[in-house]
Ligand SMILES: Nc1ncnc2c1ncn2[C@@H]1O[C@H](COP(=O)(O)OP(=O)(O)OP(=O)(O)O)[C@@H](O)[C@H]1O
Ligand SMILES: Nc1nc2c(c(=O)[nH]1)N=C(CO)CN2
């Protein structure tokens with residue numbers, strides 16, 4: 729989604745959560761400053777594993793494992809949303825791509841993302857106004873990554889559209905030309921989540937619904 733289309737949606741999301749755009753912009757600049765020639769994954773490398781492929785986007789709903797048991801993973805490029813990467817790693821599955829803002833459910837989850845990166849996952853690290861501390865602490869431990877923002881993209885900081893980790897995975901797949909996108913581990917109506925997560929899931933449902941899949 730180009731930024732002109734995304735921007736009014738982004739403004740509505742900021743308003744709904746009471747988040748601050750300036751904070752997001754500062755975080756994006758901070759993350760951009762951590763990119764080097766050695767640690768930057770190119771867009772063409774990411775595109776090569778998504779374009780024209782069947783893509784499975786994994787969210788971290790409680791049903792993820794059960795959904796995966798019914799899917800032949802070798803048919804898909806697997807993209808994991810933050811905490812879902814840890815679930816996959818625990819099943820000895822290294823996702824091809826991970827979208828994370830590094831605020832997964834525990835430090836152990838982040839360690840599993842770092843391990844996945846060492847084993848070849850392309851990690852899209854997302855900067856926003858509430859994760860600068862996490863960026864500072866963990867980004868140096870990722871061998872290679874792609875930087876993303878929800879604000880205006882610049883230089884090598886990309887915005888494919890989407891807000892929370894799960895819907896950003898979906899937008900990455902769609903924007904980079906996946907042949908078809910399937911979801912696993914998504915329960916938008918989950919009652920066992922806190923109010924903020926509930927709101928994020930409401931937006932995720934709406935954002936993913938923009939595309940007909
Ligand atoms: N019922 C659900 N509970 C949690 N996550 C879900 C659910 N259904 C779908 N998801 C998707 O899984 C993604 C990863 O969830 P997880 O809770 O592991 O990470 P998170 O880092 O806390 O998420 P976020 O930072 O996006 O709020 C979410 O961004 C969401 O889009
Ligand atoms: N400013 C801000 N932006 C976000 C946040 C957050 O907590 N604050 N959480 C996200 C992932 O769910 C996505 N974007």
Ligand SMILES: [Mg+2]
Pocket residue numbers: 810811828829830831832893
């Ligand atoms: Mg997260």
